[in-house]
Amino acid sequence: MSTKLEQIVREATIEVEAVNKKENRPLYQKRVPIFPKRAVGEFRRLKWLIMITTLSIYYLVPFIRWDRGPGAPDQAVLIDFPANRFYFFFIELWPQEVYYITGILIVAALALFFFTTLFGRVWCGYTCPQTVWTDLFIAVERWIEGDRNARIKLHRAKWSIEKVWKYTLKHTLWILIGVATGGAWVFYFADAPTLFVDLFTLQADMTAYVFVGMFTGTTYVLGGLSREQVCIYMCPWPRIQAAMMDEDSLQVTYRTDRGEPRGHARKAPDDLDKKVVGDCIDCKQCVVVCPMGIDIRDGSQLECINCALCIDACNGIMDKMGTPRGLIGYDTDANLARRIQGKPEKFHLLRMRTIMYAMSIVAVCGFMVYLLANRSPLDLNVLRDRNPIFVQLSDGSIRNGYTIKILNKHRNQRQFEITVTGLKFNELKVNDIKSVGPAPVIDVKGDSLRSVHLFLSVDESTLKSSSEPIAIIITDIESGLSVSNESVFLGPDK
Amino acid sequence: MAGNPRKDEISGVDTTGHEWDGIEELNNPLPRWWLWVLYVSIIWSVIYWIFMPAWPGISDYTRGTLGYSQRNEVQMELAEVKASRAGLDEKILTSSLEDITSDTSLNQYALAAGKAAFGDNCSGCHGSGAQGAKGYPNLNDDHWLWGGSLDDIHYTITYGIRSTHDDTRFNDMTAFLTDEMLEKDEISDVAEYVLSLSGTSSDVEAVSRGESIFVDNCVACHDEGGIGNRELGAPNLSDKLWLFGGDKKTVVQSISYGRKGVMPTWETRLDPVTIKALSIYIHSLGGGE
Ligand code: SF4
Ligand code: SF4
Numbered sequence: 001m002s003t004k005l006e007q008i009v010r011e012a013t014i015e016v017e018a019v020n021k022k023e024n025r026p027l028y029q030k031r032v033p034i035f036p037k038r039a040v041g042e043f044r045r046l047k048w049l050i051m052i053t054t055l056s057i058y059y060l061v062p063f064i065r066w067d068r069g070p071g072a073p074d075q076a077v078l079i080d081f082p083a084n085r086f087y088f089f090f091i092e093l094w095p096q097e098v099y100y101i102t103g104i105l106i107v108a109a110l111a112l113f114f115f116t117t118l119f120g121r122v123w124c125g126y127t128c129p130q131t132v133w134t135d136l137f138i139a140v141e142r143w144i145e146g147d148r149n150a151r152i153k154l155h156r157a158k159w160s161i162e163k164v165w166k167y168t169l170k171h172t173l174w175i176l177i178g179v180a181t182g183g184a185w186v187f188y189f190a191d192a193p194t195l196f197v198d199l200f201t202l203q204a205d206m207t208a209y210v211f212v213g214m215f216t217g218t219t220y221v222l223g224g225l226s227r228e229q230v231c232i233y234m235c236p237w238p239r240i241q242a243a244m245m246d247e248d249s250l251q252v253t254y255r256t257d258r259g260e261p262r263g264h265a266r267k268a269p270d271d272l273d274k275k276v277v278g279d280c281i282d283c284k285q286c287v288v289v290c291p292m293g294i295d296i297r298d299g300s301q302l303e304c305i306n307c308a309l310c311i312d313a314c315n316g317i318m319d320k321m322g323t324p325r326g327l328i329g330y331d332t333d334a335n336l337a338r339r340i341q342g343k344p345e346k347f348h349l350l351r352m353r354t355i356m357y358a359m360s361i362v363a364v365c366g367f368m369v370y371l372l373a374n375r376s377p378l379d380l381n382v383l384r385d386r387n388p389i390f391v392q393l394s395d396g397s398i399r400n401g402y403t404i405k406i407l408n409k410h411r412n413q414r415q416f417e418i419t420v421t422g423l424k425f426n427e428l429k430v431n432d433i434k435s436v437g438p439a440p441v442i443d444v445k446g447d448s449l450r451s452v453h454l455f456l457s458v459d460e461s462t463l464k465s466s467s468e469p470i471a472i473i474i475t476d477i478e479s480g481l482s483v484s485n486e487s488v489f490l491g492p493d494k
Numbered sequence: 495m496a497g498n499p500r501k502d503e504i505s506g507v508d509t510t511g512h513e514w515d516g517i518e519e520l521n522n523p524l525p526r527w528w529l530w531v532l533y534v535s536i537i538w539s540v541i542y543w544i545f546m547p548a549w550p551g552i553s554d555y556t557r558g559t560l561g562y563s564q565r566n567e568v569q570m571e572l573a574e575v576k577a578s579r580a581g582l583d584e585k586i587l588t589s590s591l592e593d594i595t596s597d598t599s600l601n602q603y604a605l606a607a608g609k610a611a612f613g614d615n616c617s618g619c620h621g622s623g624a625q626g627a628k629g630y631p632n633l634n635d636d637h638w639l640w641g642g643s644l645d646d647i648h649y650t651i652t653y654g655i656r657s658t659h660d661d662t663r664f665n666d667m668t669a670f671l672t673d674e675m676l677e678k679d680e681i682s683d684v685a686e687y688v689l690s691l692s693g694t695s696s697d698v699e700a701v702s703r704g705e706s707i708f709v710d711n712c713v714a715c716h717d718e719g720g721i722g723n724r725e726l727g728a729p730n731l732s733d734k735l736w737l738f739g740g741d742k743k744t745v746v747q748s749i750s751y752g753r754k755g756v757m758p759t760w761e762t763r764l765d766p767v768t769i770k771a772l773s774i775y776i777h778s779l780g781g782g783e
Binding site: 399 | 625637
């Protein structure tokens with residue numbers, strides 16, 4: 001053991017205990033502040049990249065334009081509450097079609113299960129908004145107050161001008177980030193460029209300010225003040241995800257088989273070369289970078305969000321020590337067992353549950369695409385009058401009434417012909433159409449719904465039973481497209 | 495139950511001293527956020543007492559400096575609704591019924607208002623679906639005593655039938671038995687004749703005897719062949735619809751004692767806009783002419 005290595009060990013070692021150490025983690029405890037040290041390495045770079053990508057998507061998407069022709073909003077992604085429409089690039093959804101949103105949510109949930117089964121908590125570690133924003137808030141904190149030691153020092157120091165201005169600056173920036181978060185949120189619900197100007201000129205709707213305010217508050221509190229508390233105490237996902245994982249799921253793992261017995265490097269430096277001691281030099285770099293304040297070497301824990309920063313920290317140490325990287329790394333329980341037994345490592349990507357999740361995702365996506373591809377620009381709803389159920393007319397014939405709702409999803413006004421099959425009708429009459437012909441024609445404005453009342457009457461003798469099936473058909477005269485809806489014609493008991 | 499607090503060995507926390515069948519309670523402090531919510535709620539309630547109605551008294555209550563009351567709120571909302579409708583109401587008031595029905599949005603508004611007014615004022619007799627009952631006309635069908643055009647309906651609603659209004663629609667079906675104008679068997683014969691008009695009589699002899707009685711006594715109002723006369727509000731007896739019932743017993747009863755159904759005048763109870771809306775709504779039910 002060279003003195004050089006000894007020196008590295010000495011320099012790298014920090015005598016700390018994890019804030020949320022497994023053994024002394026009481027059920028009941030006040031929050032102890034965590035000052036994560038800056039990590040350097042490939043995972044940290046990947047996380048920066050993901051943060052930039054996800055935040056850019058969040059902030060920029062409302063500003064993407066999409067031409068839908070005159071009279072329609074040109075915002076690519078827009079939830080238009082007043083007009084009851086949801087726009088997503090080439091897709092335009094009506095409130096009746098929320099099942100597409102349901103579909104998207106189902107796919108999202110299945111995808112989450114799928115990735116969790118394969119790669120563990122990658123959602124938590126890289127893309128969860130709580131992680132992304134907390135990471136951003138910590139970056140701001142580090143930028144103003146310095147790295148871990150400086151922050152601890154400042155935290156412990158008495159109030160001074162320096163402490164006041166640094167803290168003020170930090171909280172101001174945090175609140176500004178919150179404002180920007182809430183600000184971007186409301187852009188999804190109104191024309192973004194207009195609202196942008198309105199927000200600053202104080203002309204926007206009160207609701208917009210209320211929502212900006214709410215999101216400012218939650219972002220500031222969750223990202224700045226609560227941080228790991230959200231993951232540990234508030235979020236249900238850490239509890240649920242355990243059900244998706246098995247011994248073949250990748251997790252950020254301290255490879256005990258390689259690291260233990262730890263820390264002997266300092267006590268018996270000469271053994272290091274002989275591999276009598278493990279590779280872990282007990283420097284605790286993995287502990288100090290952890291934003292959750294835990295020690296990964298205690299094994300897999302609910303608190304660990306799998307952010308992979310401890311991997312970076314440890315890899316740095318391994319490089320300096322000249323030992324191979326990956327003492328902490330993505331590993332599976334199965335492989336740990338195999339290594340201990342002296343067998344080669346093996347990754348099972350194809351497992352029952354991954355196959356099932358993947359198939360479900362494909363099935364739901366396929367179904368959605370099918371629905372979307374066959375989405376009719378025309379829709380019909382028929383409601384039978386129930387009060388009275390039927391009406392007898394003076395010539396003895398029986399009349400039924402129906403409220404029919406025609407949805408014209410075209411942008412222009414269309415004419416629809418109404419025909420009914422199933423019985424021989426004496427009369428087909430739409431209440432607000434004066435001219436009564438064999439097939440009434442009604443106009444429906446573009447992108448709108450029209451509800452009309454339809455009266456059908458038949459000779460009582462033609463009714464074979466008290467309930468006869470009929471079909472109401474509307475046909476778009478311009479395109480010839482027709483939609484049919486089944487209903488019944490009711491009469492007196494036979 | 496209550497005992498002395500002691501230190502719990504395992505957790506190192508004091509107990510509250512409460513004990514139930516050997517189960518004790520640790521005296522852990524409340525979660526901070528919970529406490530803070532409690533404090534904020536207390537402060538909030540004090541502020542609330544100052545500004546809002548809060549404490550009951552013997553005959554009154556503390557009203558709060560903002561002078562808020564839910565009754566005012568409702569009144570304000572109603573006034574707002576009224577104001578928002580003023581334009582439409584004005585238009586309905588000044589337009590003819592025909593014009594209202596040919597203006598889609600105005601028609602829609604009138605139909606909705608009419609439907610609500612019908613539920614409040616008319617459904618008691620005519621039924622919630624305007625389907626009527628014995629003695630109360632079904633307003634969905636195409637049989638009208640006094641006419642089914644928009645104006646006819648409007649007149650009937652405004653002035654009523656046999657109502658207290660001077661301009662009321664009025665007729666008087668003679669009570670042929672009470673007034674001793676026909677004998678019982680004559681009434682039976684004429685009833686057979688009336689039933690034959692809609693093809694529900696089987697007694698050919700009685701029908702032919704009844705025909706001459708009908709010509710002498712009934713044609714003046716019900717017209718030849720019993721087709722009725724809307725000018726007089728005399729119902730069509732030859733169709734399939736009966737206000738009081740089309741079996742022989744009921745028809746005999748109608749001829750013997752007369753029928754004197756009453757529809758009140760709504761002129762004094764409803765405003766002109768509502769009456770117009772009602773007329774349009776009833777006209778739209780399917781029988782409108
Ligand atoms: S696991 Fe790596 S970073 Fe953690 S104490 Fe051991 S050597 Fe240091
Ligand atoms: S233990 Fe490692 S992976 Fe887990 S939260 Fe801490 S730094 Fe991230």
